[in-house]
Amino acid sequence: MTARPDGPEELPITGDDDVVRVRQLVRAYAQEVRLGLVDQTxxxxxxxxxxxxxxVYGGGGFARIEKVAANGKTGVRASFHDEGPGIPDxxxxxxxGWSSGKGMGLGLSGARRLVDEFDLDTEVGRGTVVTVVKWKR
Known part of the structure; x- marks a missing residue:
């Protein structure tokens, strides 16, 4: 495993290959903080x-991935930023269970159920930021 810098890493999201790179980086961080296999997944x-x-919905943007620590616990925080149309509803x-039918079918609610912390900030015409955290158990 490669040591990571102390600060967050940012990756552009402009195509399918970038989605794969984000997934790989998140897995590397999850392994570094020693999340269990189920929590990594x-x-x-x-x-x-x-x-x-x-x-797909934001027209691209970037991801920021970092290790976090609080209250004696360690984890991984990932935030996704776009300047797309925002989420009107x-x-x-x-x-x-709601999905537009264009994604993997999880929808935001599915992603929210898989993590320990979920924050969504959106404004129509200004874009969206979604931040998630998974803590080591």
Whole structure:
């Protein structure tokens, strides 16, 4: 495993290959903080969906991945930033089972269930930032 810098790493999301790179980087970070295999898989699945959403719905953007520590715990935080159209109906977008049909089918609610912390900031016409955290158990 390669040692990571102390600060966050940012990756552009402008195409399908970038979604794969984000997924690989998140897995590397999850392994570094020693998340269990199930939690690694949950985090990688959630961030893959969010990276794809950034590309498909936000028109591209970037991901910021970093190790975090709080209250004696370590984890991985991933945030996804775009300057796309924003989410006009946040309640609908976060409803269980709702998907536009263009993604992996998880939707935002599925990604939210896979992580320990989930924050979504969106404004129509200004874009969206989704931040997730998975803590080591």
């Amino acid at each position: 949950k985090l990688v699945t959630a961030t893959s969906e969010l990276a794809r959403n950034t590309l 946040l309640a609908l977008a976060l409803a269980d």
